Amino acid sequence: MTTPLRVFIGFDKAEIAAYQVCSYSIIKNASHPVSIIPLNINYFPTFTNNDYKSSTQFAFTRFLVPWLSDYEGYSIFMDADMLVRTDIHKMLDVIDGDITRKVWVVQHDYKPNLQDKFLGAKQTDYTCKNWSSVMLFNNSACNALTFDYVNKAKGLDLHQFNWTLPDKIGKLPPTWNYLVGEDTENNPDASIVHFTRGGPYFKEYEHCQYADEWFKYHAEANSVLDKKVVGGKNV
Numbered sequence: 305m306t307t308p309l310r311v312f313i314g315f316d317k318a319e320i321a322a323y324q325v326c327s328y329s330i331i332k333n334a335s336h337p338v339s340i341i342p343l344n345i346n347y348f349p350t351f352t353n354n355d356y357k358s359s360t361q362f363a364f365t366r367f368l369v370p371w372l373s374d375y376e377g378y379s380i381f382m383d384a385d386m387l388v389r390t391d392i393h394k395m396l397d398v399i400d401g402d403i404t405r406k407v408w409v410v411q412h413d414y415k416p417n418l419q420d421k422f423l424g425a426k427q428t429d430y431t432c433k434n435w436s437s438v439m440l441f442n443n444s445a446c447n448a449l450t451f452d453y454v455n456k457a458k459g460l461d462l463h464q465f466n467w468t469l470p471d472k473i474g475k476l477p478p479t480w481n482y483l484v485g486e487d488t489e490n491n492p493d494a495s496i497v498h499f500t501r502g503g504p505y506f507k508e509y510e511h512c513q514y515a516d517e518w519f520k521y522h523a524e525a526n527s528v529l530d531k532k533v534v535g536g537k538n539v
Contacts (some may be wrong), residue, residue, distance in 0.1 A: 308337035309393060310379040312369050314362030315342035321505045322384040325518060328525035336393050340510040341372070343381075351451075355459040366436060367454045367462050370446035379445075383437045387497040387518050394495070395440055398476055407465070408440040408474035410481035432464045437498060438481040447473070484513050 311330055315323050327340045345351070345361040352445035353364045366381045373379045378396060382388075399408055412434045448467050457467070465473055484496035485501045497514045505522075 306336050307377070308339035308372055309334075309390060309396070310339045310341060310377070312341045312343050312372070312381045313358055314366060314382070314384045315344040315362045316384060319384050319503070319505070321522065322499075323505050324525050325521050326382070326384050326386050326388065329521050330392050332493050332524070333388060333391050333520070334389045334393060338392060343368075351455055353455045353457070353459075355457075362453060363507065364457075364459060364462060364472060366439070366465075367449050367457075368451060369439070370443040371451055371454070373441070373443045373482040375443045375447050379441045379443055381436075381439045381441070382496065383498065383500075385420045385499040385503045386438075387499075387514060387521060388495070389497060389517075390495040395476070395480060398480075399440065399474060403445070403475035404472070405444040406442055406468045408436060408476050409435040410476045410478055412478075412481070412483065413434060413516070414483075414486060419480075427538065434481065434483060434486075434498075434500060435465070436463050437500070437535070438475075438476070438496060440476065479531075 313323055313326055323342065327342075330338055330340060343362045343365050345365060348365060348368070351365060351368075355364070357502075359385070362383075367380050369381045376397075380392065380395065395408075401406070411432075414433065445470075453467070454462065461467065477495075479491060479493055479495045481493050481496055481498050483498050483500050497517075499509065499512065499514075499518075501512070502509040503512050504512060504518045509515070
């Protein structure tokens, strides 16, 4: 039997709708089994890293993915504010069995266009900005990412990949992390759409690029076939 591909999605109580649609879009388009795991901060009562005021509850816990995977096989992490428009297993085709890298990311080279993020969070500019929003981990090569290390590390050391060497960071094609409103060119073939400024579930962004597609996935994710639900019962 095919071992399910582990996909960890950042879970934040401020964006529950985002998590639901992101996870559904993976399920809908996957060609083989997937195991979707929410990274909920409540699962880690002893995790106390608050190096800086982050904009999400999973800013640092994302780097626990290899540890949570027992340092075996490959695992994917992604932010919740995303829409997966293709088979997530195709990401593994990109690496083609390469075992020399520890992690693969889209290596964006840009500066954010806005000073603030969604919900008024401060926009921080730093090297490797948004690289960590989609990560494909070679778990066995990431044993430096222990619970204790991630819990004590500086935020920028984590997000700037100072826990590894530059030549151990592989490149994913830009289609695997298309930044809505930030990437200069429209990409109709984007594999993963990233609503990094704010998703369509926020009124300010309800008409942003790919919003119509997001709402279609949202409707499907909350459908119950042709039955009408009343008071929690199908009638």
